[in-house]
Amino acid sequence: MSDALDYLLKARPEALGHYFAFLKDAGKHLDPKTKNLISVITKVHSQTERGLHQYLRRALREGCTAVEVLDALLMAFPALGLAKIIWAVDVILEMKLPEFQPQALTSLSAAPAAGQWHFAAATKDLKDGETLRTECDGRGLFVYRQKTSYRVYDSRCPHQSTDIPELALKGSTLTCPKHRWAFDVKSGDCIRLGNTPLQRIESKVVKGRLMAFW
Ligand code: FES
Numbered sequence: 001m002s003d004a005l006d007y008l009l010k011a012r013p014e015a016l017g018h019y020f021a022f023l024k025d026a027g028k029h030l031d032p033k034t035k036n037l038i039s040v041i042t043k044v045h046s047q048t049e050r051g052l053h054q055y056l057r058r059a060l061r062e063g064c065t066a067v068e069v070l071d072a073l074l075m076a077f078p079a080l081g082l083a084k085i086i087w088a089v090d091v092i093l094e095m096k097l098p099e100f101q102p103q104a105l106t107s108l109s110a111a112p113a114a115g116q117w118h119f120a121a122a123t124k125d126l127k128d129g130e131t132l133r134t135e136c137d138g139r140g141l142f143v144y145r146q147k148t149s150y151r152v153y154d155s156r157c158p159h160q161s162t163d164i165p166e167l168a169l170k171g172s173t174l175t176c177p178k179h180r181w182a183f184d185v186k187s188g189d190c191i192r193l194g195n196t197p198l199q200r201i202e203s204k205v206v207k208g209r210l211m212a213f214w
Contacts (some may be wrong), residue, residue: 002048002050002051015214019133026146031060032058032062032177033061033062033063033064033202036055036058036059036062036064037059037064037068037069037072037162038099039051039055039058039059040052040055040056040059040069040072040073041071041072041073041076041079041080043055043082044073044076044080044085044087044088045076045079045080047084047087049091052088052092053091053095056069056092056095056097057195057196057197058150060097060099060133060197060199061187061189061197061198061200062189062200063199063200063201063202065099066097066100068080068101069092070089073085073088073089075211078205096194097196098158098159098160098161099158099196099198099199115214116213116214117204117211117212117213118136118137118139118211118212118213118214119136119209119210119211120134120136120141120143120152120203120210120211120212121134121136121143121184121209121210122208122209122210123145123150123205123208123209123210124208126145126150126161127145128145128146128147129145129146130145131143131144131145131153131169131172131174131185132145133165133166133169136212139154139155139214140154140155140156140163140164141153141154141155141201142155142164142169142174142185143203143210144172144179144185144186146186148205150203150210151168151185151186151188151200151203152200152201152202152203152210152212153185153188153199153200153201154198154199154200154201156199157176157178158181158182158194158196158197158198158199159176159178159194159196160178160179162176162177162178164176164177169185172184172185172186173185174198175192179193179194180192180193181193181194183197183198185198188200201213201214202214
């Protein structure tokens with residue numbers, strides 16, 4: 001939130017409260033990834049750099065890929081125009097996010113667009129409040145459970161793709177052995193040294209089976 005909005009919220013909580021309630025209600029049927037992607041577009045439209053940083057990181061944390069962000073920007077061309085799209089790409093490149101490095105983009109663009117569901121774990125093997133490191137169809141995953149909600153992350157570090165081992169987990173903190181970036185598995189946020197969250201993978205539970213999509 002900007003300092004000005006923060007100030008207004010304190011100065012006129014009754015008035016601003018309606019605005020935030022409206023925003024919350026307006027997106028209640030959208031999944032977090034879509035919601036944050038739309039917010040990215042609105043921040044590009046208003047050319048709010050800080051907001052773009054904030055919502056781009058959230059979108060990535062919710063499992064959005066770099067090519068999806070670029071597709072969203074290009075699809076919004078009729079509203080944004082080329083100048084704002086170029087502005088956004090400049091801002092994104094300055095953030096030096098590994099997902100947007102040319103090499104990462106090439107492999108993502110070459111990957112098939114449609115993924116599939118993979119069996120990640122049986123929910124009975126996941127304890128509330130704990131994190132499991134597992135291998136699933138050749139991909140390492142960390143799975144965090146909180147009651148009936150699950151968060152699945154790629155085990156590769158968002159810094160330089162080190163495959164983070166199970167031993168790197170202490171409580172809810174995951175520390176990459178290579179350069180010591182640390183992550184909170186409850187949110188996926190990077191909490192030490194770095195600035196990029198773990199890559200979240202879409203998941204769902206079907207009859208006691210946690211399925212992950214990529
Ligand atoms: S590769 Fe993980 S912190 Fe650098």
